[in-house]
Amino acid sequence: MYIHSVTLDKDRCKGCTNCIKRCPTEAIRVRDGKAKIIKEKCIDCGECVRVCPYHAKIVVTDDTEMMKNYKYKIALPAPSLYGQFKDMTIGDILASLKSCGFDEVFEVAYAADIVSYITRTIVKIKNFKRPIISSACPAIVRLIQQRFPSLIDNILDIMPPVEVAGKIAKDEAKKKTGLNDEEIGVFFISPCAAKVTSVKNPIGIKKSYIDGVFSMHDIYSMILDNRRSRDKSVEHASSMIGVGWANTGGESYGTSLENCLFVDGIQNVINVLEEIELGKLNDIDFFEGLACIGGCVGGPLTVENNFVARNRIMKIKEKLNKEANIKKHLVADYRAFMLNVELKKSDVLNLDDDIDKAIDKMKLIDEIYKNLPGLDCGSCGSPGCRALAEDIVKGYASEYDCIFKLKDRIKILAEEINKLSIKIPPVIGSDKEVKS
Amino acid sequence: MEFDVKARDFSSAGESSSAFRKTLLMLSVPSDIVRRASIAAYEAEMNIVIHSYGGKMHFEIYSDKIVIIAEDTGPGIKDLELAMTEGYSTAPKEVIEMGFGAGMGLPNMKRNADVMDIVNHDENGTKIVMTINI
Numbered sequence: 001m002y003i004h005s006v007t008l009d010k011d012r013c014k015g016c017t018n019c020i021k022r023c024p025t026e027a028i029r030v031r032d033g034k035a036k037i038i039k040e041k042c043i044d045c046g047e048c049v050r051v052c053p054y055h056a057k058i059v060v061t062d063d064t065e066m067m068k069n070y071k072y073k074i075a076l077p078a079p080s081l082y083g084q085f086k087d088m089t090i091g092d093i094l095a096s097l098k099s100c101g102f103d104e105v106f107e108v109a110y111a112a113d114i115v116s117y118i119t120r121t122i123v124k125i126k127n128f129k130r131p132i133i134s135s136a137c138p139a140i141v142r143l144i145q146q147r148f149p150s151l152i153d154n155i156l157d158i159m160p161p162v163e164v165a166g167k168i169a170k171d172e173a174k175k176k177t178g179l180n181d182e183e184i185g186v187f188f189i190s191p192c193a194a195k196v197t198s199v200k201n202p203i204g205i206k207k208s209y210i211d212g213v214f215s216m217h218d219i220y221s222m223i224l225d226n227r228r229s230r231d232k233s234v235e236h237a238s239s240m241i242g243v244g245w246a247n248t249g250g251e252s253y254g255t256s257l258e259n260c261l262f263v264d265g266i267q268n269v270i271n272v273l274e275e276i277e278l279g280k281l282n283d284i285d286f287f288e289g290l291a292c293i294g295g296c297v298g299g300p301l302t303v304e305n306n307f308v309a310r311n312r313i314m315k316i317k318e319k320l321n322k323e324a325n326i327k328k329h330l331v332a333d334y335r336a337f338m339l340n341v342e343l344k345k346s347d348v349l350n351l352d353d354d355i356d357k358a359i360d361k362m363k364l365i366d367e368i369y370k371n372l373p374g375l376d377c378g379s380c381g382s383p384g385c386r387a388l389a390e391d392i393v394k395g396y397a398s399e400y401d402c403i404f405k406l407k408d409r410i411k412i413l414a415e416e417i418n419k420l421s422i423k424i425p426p427v428i429g430s431d432k433e434v435k436s
Numbered sequence: 437m438e439f440d441v442k443a444r445d446f447s448s449a450g451e452s453s454s455a456f457r458k459t460l461l462m463l464s465v466p467s468d469i470v471r472r473a474s475i476a477a478y479e480a481e482m483n484i485v486i487h488s489y490g491g492k493m494h495f496e497i498y499s500d501k502i503v504i505i506a507e508d509t510g511p512g513i514k515d516l517e518l519a520m521t522e523g524y525s526t527a528p529k530e531v532i533e534m535g536f537g538a539g540m541g542l543p544n545m546k547r548n549a550d551v552m553d554i555v556n557h558d559e560n561g562t563k564i565v566m567t568i569n570i
């Protein structure tokens with residue numbers, strides 16, 4: 001069963017249907033005046049969170065109170081955090097973050113430097129299908145599993161930076177403190193919903209190395225409260241490459257591959273994946289697709305306007321070293337950072353496991369669809385007429401959920417009633433003869 | 437499923453193959469077959485857009501095979517053997533400049549289909565039937 005971070009606050013939802021049309025996987029329906037997310041289809045991209053005018057779509061993250069359950073606490077800030085504050089250097093941000101109650105801060109940007117380093121190494125020795133597709137955005141990986149299964153083999157099988165950070169931070173802390181796994185808490189400060197979900201419900205690895213995920217939103221004001229902190233013990237080790245991962249194209253830059261294509265915005269990514277599947281982009285070495293506009297700085301849990309944040313990241317990068325000083329022992333065995341659970345095709349789109357039955361259902365869908373008005377108005381609670389036809393065949397909806405169909409039917413009934421109403425009963429007068 | 441394809445309408449080119457691809461995914465067709473069928477359909481659709489006066493894409497799906505029929509009106513294929521050669525293109529210059537018509541259409545269709553028949557290709561039009569086994 002999928003666990004999702006994107007959920008609905010029923011009380012706030014007005015059933016306005018704004019969200020159902022924006023969902024790229026058609027995972028939302030409105031029923032009984034409230035939005036409903038079809039769990040198996042949702043990829044936690046956060047589009048609905050952004051578009052809901054009533055803020056009824058919420059991202060469930062962990063409560064910072066959970067830190068109390070651990071003896072030693074480590075914060076893992078996403079690179080996009082660095083773009084959220086005006087007039088604060090990375091050093092300032094890390095120091096204030098530590099003062100929010102952590103014993104240590106480990107930069108995910110530094111882990112991104114390591115992932116870039118490993119990528120550069122293995123693309124030379126391993127024969128990857130081209131274009132190699134980034135595995136960094138979990139929403140995109142899930143999208144590929146659902147809609148582009150033939151591209152699963154192209155996915156770069158390295159863990160995303162957040163997991164690499166979690167693993168290293170925990171291992172190093174164990175050595176340093178002598179505490180065991182359960183006593184050390186590793187907490188990710190996330191810009192997005194998809195990454196929250198991928199911790200609770202990992203993709204490509206058995207178990208996440210992260211113990212809790214806090215929303216960047218929630219941590220933002222805590223950092224501001226502690227901004228006077230001058231904790232010198234916090235080390236800033238990430239480079240231009242690692243910090244660059246916050247913006248679209250940052251990962252591509254880190255691969256050093258010549259012909260990279262980077263695209264943001266989920267619909268744009270879908271369009272390009274279609275072209276890749278058609279074999280039209282075989283000259284591309286690396287494809288980086290990110291669900292959010294701008295990349296992770298545009299994540300639904302960030303605070304700052306994504307264009308402003310993107311610009312800030314560019315400025316911060318200018319002052320950093322070109323490459324990070326990666327400690328040799330950390331990357332001595334890169335295999336420790338590879339995905340170890342096979343990425344599987346998702347079957348949620350299948351109409352039926354039996355192809356004959358599926359074909360019959362498809363025929364029925366086509367027939368029903370032909371008779372619908374084709375306005376895609378969403379009044380039925382499904383994202384479009386085609387989706388309603390599918391829902392009817394699957395038994396989730398009825399033809400009369402379509403208000404136009406309902407109106408037609410009412411008209412027919414009304415005419416029928418009218419006809420009946422002018423019929424006169426025989427006692428008043430009728431020319432009907434009685435036959436014996 | 438049947439779709440009309442307009443000549444030179446690049447903005448909606450590929451739409452019928454894209455809808456066809458989605459249908460295949462819903463029918464639990466194995467992903468490599470989905471991919472091959474999408475490529476074959478896309479190339480055929482683009483051929484109609486680039487070379488003909490307009491036409492139709494017709495898709496039939498059975499439990500053991502997929503049949504794609506691309507039918508168009510005029511001007512036909514003049515030299516079939518040449519057209520089957522990779523890189524040979526009769527696409528107009530402005531179309532090639534747009535990045536289409538690289539002369540891979542027919543060879544690509546042949547490569548991805550299990551059986552490909554060019555039923556007729558005279559000045560009245562072209563009809564191509566491709567079968568892909570599931």
Ligand code: SF4
Pocket residue numbers: 008012013014015016017018019020030034035051052053054055056057
């Ligand atoms: S956008 Fe969706 S979640 Fe928000 S109020 Fe409308 S129906 Fe409800």
Ligand code: SF4
Pocket residue numbers: 006022023024025026027028037041042043044045046047048049
């Ligand atoms: S998070 Fe994305 S995939 Fe999930 S319901 Fe919202 S829009 Fe759809």
